[in-house]
Amino acid sequence: MLLTLLWRATFPSMQVTVSQRIHNLLCHLLSPWVPVVGLEIHAQISSNSKLFSGSQVQFAAPPNSLVSFFDASLPGTLPVLNRRCVEAAVMTGLALKCSINKKSLFDRKHYFYADLPAGYQITQQRVPIAVNGSLSYSLCMDSKMSQMVTKIVRIKQIQLEQDSGKSLHDDTRSQTLVDLNRAGVGLMEVVMEPDMCCGEEAAAAVRELQLILQTLGSSQAVMAEGQLRVDANVSVHRPGEPYGVRTEVKNINSLRFLAKAVDYEIRRQIEELENGGTILNETRAFDSRLGCTVPMRDKEGKQDYRFMPEPNLPPLILYDAKSLPANMNHQQVINIDWIHERLPDLPSVKREKLVEQYGILPEHSFTLLNEDGLAEFFESVVKQTQMKPKKVIGWILNDLLSYLKQYSLTVKESPVSSFLLADLLNLLEKKEISSTAAKQVLAELWKGEGKTPLEIVKEQKLELLQDQKELEQICQAVIDERENEVMAIKAGNRKVLNKLIGLVQRKTQGRSNPVLVKQLLEKKLSE
């Protein structure tokens, strides 16, 4: 149960069952094939304006409303590099432990496509802005939460490049409509080395990258909005042999589909090879409805992009504290060290801090970070309550989170604020209500009618009976009514005591403190 919970939380929209995952793992262990998975990830830079023009960047704006002369490639226009995009790439590079190139270059990559107005994309083919980094990510190995392993994937490079526009094909009228709003938006292409071996690893690595980008603010990295696009390079080979021919799988728009697509492609290639077939170096598209990959009409694979240095942009020069020229205008230079010093805590550090500070389990820290805003919510509740963090985490992860999932809400949209939840947990902690009652109150709070926990407790008469005499009378009444049970207890069957406790609870409509009830009953029975 716990595992499923973590899993779902880790990959919010993923519903892979435990058994299926274990099955996959076993298959990989037993199979005489070694799958190899590398990823190319395009992350849209979160910036006000585009990479080389002043046009605004905005999702879902009216078509062609965010297009400058440069974006439409009007003749005579020139690119002007957006400082913010460079900073975002430097931040990302540093967070991924890359070495940042103090001098990087821009190149033109040529191909004709309707949504590429200039006929070329400006990218960094020869010398990218960041190289040789690594990303560590965790995934759980079995149903016991303690079995989490940390893996590392090497980052080959991060390059800055332009996004393309969007083509909308109207097949019935056989026309193509082009929207250039996205054309020229800054992208970071993160190239991950083929260090992964299954869909689950790929998805976990991308999830960690996504969290890092969101923490840095360098990309909003929402896959559904296309801010994070993943292409997977997949191949299989026999142990000890060189890598097999790889295919590139595109059109993956969620983490769940990433895992599915990669695993499907691995299975397909193994089957193909075992049946004596060969693997073509081709681009395949993932069909999310059919759950399989299909060959794409492959024009790109065979294309010669005719790379050429971009002559309109001088080399991109970055500085560190040492190389920073003394009399340089600070507006015009980017200081890597300055950015490094200001990097926020990365998810891995945040998790460690949570575990250390609150004594929660490591896997809980994963769940807290995987939901946007949940860690902050948790910390806020902890600050406002006397309840121990270890107990608070249960309420957050089991109760609040399942409500959120059930209603598909984000933490920010939760009708129960951290303040209200803390209020409720305080009532529980002060033993003014039972935990059963607390759950009732939470259900009531979820309706978002603006009542405080205390008001709900009063309204529904959920407070624990504080009057010991009254409780003693009820206990006595139960003992008097249940001669048989009393006999049994006296004969040594202590389990029956629970039944009496239950009866008292029922009579008090759950408002009695079970510990106190137990004490009272024991005392009376021993009299």
Next chain:
Amino acid sequence: MLRASLRQVSAALKEGRVTPTELCQRCLALIRSTKFLNAYITVAEETALKQAEEAEERYKRGQPLSILDGIPIAVKDNFNTAGIETTCASNMLKGYISPYNATVVQKLLDQGAVLLGKTNLDEFAMGSGSTDGVFGPVRNPWSYSRQYKEKSVPKSHSEDKEFNWVITGGSSGGSAAAVSSFTCFAALGSDTGGSTRNPAAHCGVVGLKPTYGLISRHGLIPLVNSMDVPGILTRSVDDAAVLLGSLAGHDPKDSTTVQDNFKPFELPNLTDVSKLSIGIPKEYNAPGLSSEILALWSKAADLFKNAGAKVVEVSLPHTHYSIVCYHVLCTAEVASNMARFDGLEYGHRSDAKESTESMYAATRREGFNDVVRGRILSGNYFLLKQNYEKYFVKAQKVRRLIANDFVKVFRSGVDILLTPTTLSDAAPYMEFIQEDNRTRSAQDDILTQAANMAGLPAINVPTALSERGLPVGLQFIGRSFQEKQLLTVAKWFEKQVQFPMIQLEEVKRHDNDVFHHQKSASFS
């Protein structure tokens, strides 16, 4: 009045001897009567007159914007001009009206200049004759000068006189012809391999190619981004300095412009050249250099020597490779730059509807001439993965060698290089079109191209008339960003040679008010 220099006419405007509107109308009238030159593609009569009126208001208030206020100028038709057609002399952009002004155009307008129109060129500035544009060839005003008519012997009396007209050179031939025929006081050209200096030489005007990065290319429709420079065509070196002062400087819209502030300057009257070291690069005595120009060149060297300057022969050993190197780099960038003309966003779009690809193909076939298509084809070949190292990278290395040649020579103490600008005087059109564009460009660019490879400033100074009565110019090449020194020396030379003024019937009719009568050739 029309034959005056820019500085002279600016003074006349200030003194009220002529009004901007009057001046503009006279220029427009002369443009009409010299229409046969085909110097202009578009004449923006209405907006020009409006600009002139506005200038007139400012002069009336005694608040002209600058020395350029009210001065009629022309702009090569590969600079974007908001609201006025920008065609690059190509079917691809026929009827294309840009929504923005090139930075240099904006700067001229901001300083009150009156934009008369857009001048003719080779399609997308690819050529050295101004003969390969979709609007037809530009005719050299000197073809109709008294000087040429007197000296040229008709080949046969039965032949039409038409056959004797000579080309302007190119690709900024329209701008050179416009300045030369007095229809404007200055014009913008562009210079990638000599496109400003070459027609300037053939048309007897000053043609300045400033240092790469000194003037913004924003809005100049590119030929070779790494070599293109907006060029300045004027009647005198002083005027070129005025234009340079109003155009130079960093442009946030062009990342390849230098950050340093540019201080406009006035040119001193040099009296003493004894401290100067003039380099004569021996490689510029190139195959095909006419004996006439060779003689003129050595005469010019003697002029400096006699005035006390140090004149030394120098070597730029990699000059020979510049043609082939230029060919690779130019076509590669052309292939890339022309990729945007796909008929989708602007410009010509073919009716071909079978597929997007067929539409692209037909659009580009219909939109570009053979020269442009040929360069696109070879450029793409050089950029292919298997050829990139062999051609493009190698050409870049050669370019570096060529640039280093100059560095070495200047480091050796040479201040300015003196070379011919062209191999010969302007060829008659009928003769010129016997050879294909590529051969001609290769021949003609040989003396000018290296300066573009190295990004150096260079200027053509009209020097004398040839035996046929056509202008011949010499070129000065200076150190990077040392325009002031370059122009100062050019001005001194200009004063020594006293290049004769063109004698045009049409102009005489339009311009009775002559400032001063210039001597005929004193340096030939």
